[in-house]
Structures are given as C-alpha cells and as structure tokens.
Amino acid sequence: MEKECKRIRREILEMIHTAGSGHPGGSLSGVELLYVLYSEFLKYDSNNPKLENRDRVIISKGHASALVYSILSEFGFFPKKELKNFRKLHSLLQGHVYREVPGVELSTGSLGQGLSYSCGVAMAGVLNKKDYKTFCYLGDGELQEGNVWEAAMTAGFRKLNNLCAIVDYNKVQENGLVREIKSLEPLRKKFEDFGWSTVEINGHDISEIKMAFNKFLKETEKPFVIIANTIKGKGVSFMEMNSLWHGKAPNDVELQKALEEIGG
Numbered sequence: 001m002e003k004e005c006k007r008i009r010r011e012i013l014e015m016i017h018t019a020g021s022g023h024p025g026g027s028l029s030g031v032e033l034l035y036v037l038y039s040e041f042l043k044y045d046s047n048n049p050k051l052e053n054r055d056r057v058i059i060s061k062g063h064a065s066a067l068v069y070s071i072l073s074e075f076g077f078f079p080k081k082e083l084k085n086f087r088k089l090h091s092l093l094q095g096h097v098y099r100e101v102p103g104v105e106l107s108t109g110s111l112g113q114g115l116s117y118s119c120g121v122a123m124a125g126v127l128n129k130k131d132y133k134t135f136c137y138l139g140d141g142e143l144q145e146g147n148v149w150e151a152a153m154t155a156g157f158r159k160l161n162n163l164c165a166i167v168d169y170n171k172v173q174e175n176g177l178v179r180e181i182k183s184l185e186p187l188r189k190k191f192e193d194f195g196w197s198t199v200e201i202n203g204h205d206i207s208e209i210k211m212a213f214n215k216f217l218k219e220t221e222k223p224f225v226i227i228a229n230t231i232k233g234k235g236v237s238f239m240e241m242n243s244l245w246h247g248k249a250p251n252d253v254e255l256q257k258a259l260e261e262i263g264g
C-alpha cells in the first residue's frame, strides 16, 4: 500500500501544480488515512455512489479536495482523466469538495460543519434501522470551531456507535502551529469526557490505521474518534510542518523536487 500512497501524493501535487492553486499540506497528511479507509473498510459501489446502504464519508476539511478527488478516482468513482480539470472554472472538481462529484456526500469548505451533518446522517441510520456507518474526516485547526464540540456532545449523548470521526492531527493550521494559536490539548480526554471511545495512532502507519478502523467496527456503545498524529506536507521535506505550504501551489522546480523526494 505504500507504493499506492506515493502515487496518490504525486497525483495531489501534480493536480495543484497544474491548477496553480490548492492545499498541499493538509492533503498530503491524510493520504494513508483515506487510502486505508477506501481500500479495506468502506462499503460502497463506485458505479452506484448513492446506494442506499453505502457507508457515508463526510469530508469536513473540504479544502483537502486534491486528496479526496485523487482517492475517489483511484477507487473508481470517476475517471482519472477528470483530475486535470481540478479547480478549472465550470469543472466538476472545484477547489473545495462539492457534492455533485460522485462519492462526495456534502459540499464543504466552511470549516466546522461536517461533524454536525455526520451526526444527523448517523442518527438517520439509527432511526431508519440501516446498518451503514458514517465517517467524518476533520482537520485539527478545524476543531477550534465551536460547532464541532456541539456535535461531539450530541454524538456522545445519543451514543452514536455508528459514527467514526477521523482527526488529521497534523499540528499545523493555516497560519502556524495549532498549539500556539489555540491548543486542543488534552484532546483525547476532551472527546472521552464528551462520551466518545478514542484511539490515538500514527496516521501514516498502515497497520495502526487498520487496527483503529477494526476497533471502530467492534464498537457497540459510543461514537468513536481516531486521533491520527500526522505530518502536514508529509513526504516533501520543504513542505513538512510548514504553514507556508498550507495553501500554495508548487512551481515547476518545486514540483520536480517534490516528486523526486516522494519517489516510487
């Protein structure tokens, strides 16, 4: 799977380079998390993306669109050739994930909303006696939004054991370090106090990610959160942990250097 993840990383950077804009840092940090989810855990039919009993994936950090589109095309939701239209006017693949794209459940980009929506989707599953699961992918800077904690409280109170939040804890937000701008710590304890089951992993370690999703599938009582320690810009030395690469496209020389470093 490491080879595939390198390919996704290269594709993300090529898309952002061609578009001349985008969000490399927080896309590169989530590659393994989404790759493992789609390849081994998610129930879906890419030829029938609205299948009633599909598992739902809500991308709350909607700016990670290059990552999401690369993953969705990898798993057959639409052809790879569409990726060259990323961020072009009138193309389907807009800069923040858009629900007309096959496989995207909710248009996002205004941070802080995905977990509330995910609670609604998960509650609908319970009320309608459906056995789908709901996964919500969040950024760490995004957790500074109050709405996230209202949703976290709801999920805990409602015991939404069909809901799995995935926090891409890459420690860097748009303008600097999360711990210096508004620390989330003690993050795991916060979720536990709100009634969640928690696991904390290395979000680039395939076997730890699998362990975490397996644990979620065995959860019977509480909503589940995977706190995934990741590296913003993972795989490219000059992008790693550097907020300058939150929302900037590499130029030709930078792209070449990045692709060489990623290798594969």
Ligand SMILES: Cc1ncc(C[n+]2csc(CCOP(=O)(O)OP(=O)(O)O)c2C)c(N)n1
Binding pocket: 023, 025, 026, 027, 029, 061, 063, 109, 110, 111, 112, 138, 139, 140, 141, 142, 143, 168, 170, 172, 173, 174, 232, 246
């Ligand atoms: C409500 C809202 N405020 C501000 C922004 C602008 N913005 C886009 S990405 C971002 C930083 C998000 O940081 P984080 O959640 O850590 O994302 P990641 O590092 O994973 O890319 C901000 C402030 C936004 N999209 N929505």
